[in-house]
Amino acid sequence: SRLLQAFPLPSLPRKQPTVLVVCGPAQNGAIGLVCARHLRIFDYEPTIFYPKRSPDPLYRDFTTQCEKMDIPFLSYLPTEVQLINDAYNAVVDAVLGAEAEVGEGREPCAAILATLKHIRIPIVSLDVPSGWDAESGGSGGISPDVLVSLAAPKECARRFLGRQHFVAGRFLPYDVQKKFELNPPEYPGTECVVAL
Amino acid sequence: QEEAQAIDQELFTEYKFSVDQLMELAGLSCATAIAKAYPPSSFTSSQPAVLVVCGPGNNGGDGLVCARHLKMFGYLPTVYYPKRPSKPLFEGLTTQCEKMDIPFLPEFPTEAAFIDEVYGLVVDAIFGFSFKGAVREPFGSILSTLERVTVPIASIDIPSGWDVEKGKADGLQPDMLISLTAPKKAATHFAGRYHFLGGRFVPPALQEKYALNLPAYPGTDCVLQLT
Numbered sequence: 144s145r146l147l148q149a150f151p152l153p154s155l156p157r158k159q160p161t162v163l164v165v166c167g168p169a170q171n172g173a174i175g176l177v178c179a180r181h182l183r184i185f186d187y188e189p190t191i192f193y194p195k196r197s198p199d200p201l202y203r204d205f206t207t208q209c210e211k212m213d214i215p216f217l218s219y220l221p222t223e224v225q226l227i228n229d230a231y232n233a234v235v236d237a238v239l240g241a242e243a244e245v246g247e248g249r250e251p252c253a254a255i256l257a258t259l260k261h262i263r264i265p266i267v268s269l270d271v272p273s274g275w276d277a278e279s280g281g282s283g284g285i286s287p288d289v290l291v292s293l294a295a296p297k298e299c300a301r302r303f304l305g306r307q308h309f310v311a312g313r314f315l316p317y318d319v320q321k322k323f324e325l326n327p328p329e330y331p332g333t334e335c336v337v338a339l
Numbered sequence: 340q341e342e343a344q345a346i347d348q349e350l351f352t353e354y355k356f357s358v359d360q361l362m363e364l365a366g367l368s369c370a371t372a373i374a375k376a377y378p379p380s381s382f383t384s385s386q387p388a389v390l391v392v393c394g395p396g397n398n399g400g401d402g403l404v405c406a407r408h409l410k411m412f413g414y415l416p417t418v419y420y421p422k423r424p425s426k427p428l429f430e431g432l433t434t435q436c437e438k439m440d441i442p443f444l445p446e447f448p449t450e451a452a453f454i455d456e457v458y459g460l461v462v463d464a465i466f467g468f469s470f471k472g473a474v475r476e477p478f479g480s481i482l483s484t485l486e487r488v489t490v491p492i493a494s495i496d497i498p499s500g501w502d503v504e505k506g507k508a509d510g511l512q513p514d515m516l517i518s519l520t521a522p523k524k525a526a527t528h529f530a531g532r533y534h535f536l537g538g539r540f541v542p543p544a545l546q547e548k549y550a551l552n553l554p555a556y557p558g559t560d561c562v563l564q565l566t
Contacts, residue, residue: 204355212542
């Protein structure tokens with residue numbers, strides 16, 4: 144299922160379709176890697192920041208796929224937010240997902256989130272805005288412009304105040320949907336993303 | 340055929356794609372292309388029933404993925420999968436279909452007319468671009484039956500039984516062909532109504548290296564209609 148991720152469809156304002164994809168150390172980060180690769184196929188120019196790499200062989204392969212597709216990996220994240228604002232059209236937040244621990248968070252995630260809080264370009268968060276508690280949401284955390292809930296929205300999505308909320312990851316069998324009373328929205332046609 | 344195999348090799352060894360990843364994207368493309376050409380509303384019966392015939396290799400795997408996505412898209416697929424490799428990939432794909440209540444036929448319908456009556460479309464996922472040599476049973480008889488079917492047939496990558504480069508004038512004549520990654524030489528002999536390109540995962544550098552000259556996919560679509 145991780146192999147089939149979906150991508151929000153923003154409209155980009157800038158000349159070069161540059162996107163910064165910030166990937167955390169676990170599954171959410173791996174999803175970010177897959178997302179970056181597809182963005183490249185869609186003719187965007189993604190750049191990845193992936194400071195703490197998972198040893199999982201599947202995720203290491205995702206990294207190789209990105210590298211071989213000439214997607215640059217930053218060696219550090221500028222703390223000068225203006226540099227980020229100027230270089231990219233949007234940031235994909237694939238730092239922490241629903242499995243993350245609540246609270247301050249560990250390095251390097253805490254520092255990354257501190258920087259992301261101050262950027263002005265739109266943030267697209269994958270599944271859970273990083274740093275938010277998956278259930279109660281966050282105050283003082285990042286404020287994404289777009290949220291892409293994976294499979295189904297998490298509790299914290301109720302607190303999402305950004306512009307667009309998508310559900311993606313059209314792979315849940317009906318019996319699973321029923322068993323967990325998920326009631327996901329209907330996907331249009333063959334789309335793998337639906338706007339809520 | 341060698342080029343297609345070379346590209347595959349690079350994707351697996353250099354780029355470290357897993358077979359699972361590419362098969363998932365390939366199968367999804369097939370289901371998407373089918374949904375575009377034969378939307379459920381186009382079926383003459385009230386149930387959009389589709390028969391997916393899966394062969395013994397990767398083409399069959401593509402078929403299993405396709406069947407699963409067809410189910411998600413609202414079709415009623417049934418699978419015939421007589422020769423199953425005992426590898427976790429294929430066992431997993433089979434389980435996913437079974438758990439989604441996709442029936443697996445115990446026997447292949449003996450009469451083409453029976454297929455025509457029950458199904459509005461047949462997906463040919465028997466043999467792909469690695470096919471060489473003689474067709475072994477039960478696929479010989481299956482292909483003979485399919486050649487007499489009148490409902491549309493959608494072939495994944497190569498119409499089964501065709502020579503991968505030269506085609507087969509007296510063989511299967513599918514209505515739709517979904518070429519994966521890039522059209523193969525055999526596609527020049529394709530005479531059906533719909534030719535789609537799928538498998539939108541070839542990195543730009545590989546496309547250049549093999550001079551694939553693929554036309555651009557529209558937007559974020561995973562398929563491109565060629566004809």
